[in-house]
Amino acid sequence: xxxxxxxxxxxxxxxxxxxxxxxxxxxxxxxxxxxxxxxxxxxxxxxxxxxxxxxxxxxxxxx
Numbered sequence: 001x002x003x004x005x006x007x008x009x010x011x012x013x014x015x016x017x018x019x020x021x022x023x024x025x026x027x028x029x030x031x032x033x034x035x036x037x038x039x040x041x042x043x044x045x046x047x048x049x050x051x052x053x054x055x056x057x058x059x060x061x062x063x
Contacts, residue, residue: 025031
């Protein structure tokens with residue numbers, strides 16, 4: 001029974017810390033764009049403008 005004197009305030013403190021952390025995340029905009037990261041995976045931004053040269057081809061310009 002004496003252990004409840006320690007456990008109840010600890011549980012309340014951890015609950016309040018979690019609540020304040022959640023409210024901070026809301027205030028700082030952590031949940032504004034939930035679907036953006038999921039859709040960003042599908043976009044292909046790193047396409048190369050020129051394909052890499054085939055084997056045997058040189059990069060020199062013939063004159």
